[in-house]
Amino acid sequence: GAGVSQSPSNKVTEKGKDVELRCDPISGHTALYWYRQSLGQGLEFLIYFQGNSAPDKSGLPSDRFSAERTGGSVSTLTIQRTQQEDSAVYLCASSSPLGLATRGPLETQYFGPGTRLLVL
Template identity: 85%
Template sequence: GAGVSQSPSNKVTEKGKDVELRCDPISGHTALYWYRQRLGQGLEFLIYFQGNSAPDKSGLPSDRFSAERTGESVSTLTIQRTQQEDSAVYLCASSLGYQALRRPTYNEQFFGPGTRLTVL
């Protein structure tokens, strides 16, 4: 598609349930990012993918959070045993990423519309 898409746009779940959030990056973008934004707050970095690998997972808040990416395409963020403090908007972004020669490239991020997660 033309931009980054995310699904679902809204998710309401009960405490203790697992949820999966999906991100489709811009075609051709090798880098993909997940962020969390709590109400009225800034963006909190969660994880970054370059291709299929995740060089930096340090932002994941706990072991209940995991993410994977297949090919240089779709990524899913999974939250197990959701808690009320997980309620937030989860934003995905993509960028061109690194060139094959591993030189930093023009790396502007483009964001999707987000998934609003509410844990009751």
């Protein structure tokens, strides 16, 4: 597609339930990122994928959070046993870097519209 897409747009769930959030990156982009934005706050990095592997998971806040990417394209972020503090907007981004030794504008990250998660 023309841009990064995410689904669902909004999700309301009850505390303790599991949720899955989906991200479709820009076609051909090898890198995919998940970020979280809590109400009135800046963005917080969660996880980075290069292809199907995740070399940087340092931002995942707890073991209730996991993510996978299949076919070098779609990614799913799963939150198990949701808590009220998980309420936030979850944003996905993608880019097409050439490699750590070759830096340039292809590293520009493009963001999707986000999934607004509310845990009651």
